Amino acid sequence: TQLLEQSPQFLSIQEGENLTVYCNSSSVFSSLQWYRQEPGEGPVLLVTVVTGGEVKKLKRLTFQFGDARKDSSLHITAAQPGDTGLYLCAGTNAGKSTFGDGTTLTVKP
Amino acid sequence: KAGVTQTPRYLIKTRGQQVTLSCSPISGHRSVSWYQQTPGQGLQFLFEYFSETQRNKGNFPGRFSGRQFSNSRSEMNVSTLELGDSALYLCASSVSGTGLAEQFFGPGTRLTVL
Numbered sequence: 001t002q003l004l005e006q007s008p009q010f011l012s013i014q015e016g017e018n019l020t021v022y023c024n025s026s027s028v029f030s031s032l033q034w035y036r037q038e039p040g041e042g043p044v045l046l047v048t049v050v051t052g053g054e055v056k057k058l059k060r061l062t063f064q065f066g067d068a069r070k071d072s073s074l075h076i077t078a079a080q081p082g083d084t085g086l087y088l089c090a091g092t093n094a095g096k097s098t099f100g101d102g103t104t105l106t107v108k109p
Numbered sequence: 110k111a112g113v114t115q116t117p118r119y120l121i122k123t124r125g126q127q128v129t130l131s132c133s134p135i136s137g138h139r140s141v142s143w144y145q146q147t148p149g150q151g152l153q154f155l156f157e158y159f160s161e162t163q164r165n166k167g168n169f170p171g172r173f174s175g176r177q178f179s180n181s182r183s184e185m186n187v188s189t190l191e192l193g194d195s196a197l198y199l200c201a202s203s204v205s206g207t208g209l210a211e212q213f214f215g216p217g218t219r220l221t222v223l
Contacts, residue, residue, distance in 0.1 A: 096154065099154075
C-alpha cells in the first residue's frame with residue numbers, strides 16, 4: 001500500500017507570512033500532483049511534477065519534487081486570505097492516484 | 110470548455126436504501142475516477158473507468174459499484190446504505206488516466222445517510 005503523509009495537518013498564520021507544507025512517502029511515484037480544495041467543492045489541480053528535483057513556480061507558490069520522487073513540498077510566500085483551503089498532494093503510479101490526508105491552511109487578515 | 114459536472118449536489122437517504130450518483134466528464138476525457146471523502150479517512154479511491162471498462166479498483170465492499178457509458182459519462186451506485194457511507198463523493202476525469210494522470214474534479218455529491 002502506498003501511503004502519503006502530509007504535514008502539518010493544520011496551519012493557521014497571519015497574512016503576509018511564509019509557509020511550507022510537506023508531502024512524504026516511502027514509495028516512488030511517477031508523478032505527483034498538488035490540489036487545493038475549498039469547502040463544499042472538489043479539489044482544483046495546482047501543479048504536476050514529474051522529474052526528481054523539479055521545481056515549479058505558480059505566482060507565490062513554489063512546488064518541489066524530491067530527488068528520489070518520494071516526497072514533495074509546497075512553499076507559499078506572503079500568504080493571503082485567498083490561499084485559505086485544504087491542500088492535498090497525490091502520488092500517481094500506473095494511472096492510480098494515492099492522496100495524502102491534506103493540510104488545512106487558514107490565513108488570517 | 111465545461112468542467113466536470115456531478116448530479117445531484119446533495120442527497121439524503123435512509124439506511125438500507127440505494128443511491129445512484131452521476132458524473133459527466135470534461136469533453137474528450139475518457140477516464141473517470143470516483144473518490145469518497147470523509148473527515149476521518151480523507152480522499153479514498155473507489156474505482157476508475159476507461160472506455161466503459163473498470164480499470165482500477167480501491168478497497169471498498171461490493172455494495173459500491175459503477176459503470177461508464179459510451180459517451181464517457183459515469184454513474185456510481187451504492188446499495189444497502191449504511192450510516193458510514195455519509196460522505197462527499199467526488200468524480201474526477203482525465204484524458205487517459207495514464208502518464209501524468211492530471212485529474213479534474215467535479216464539485217461532488219454530498220450524501221447524508223440517516
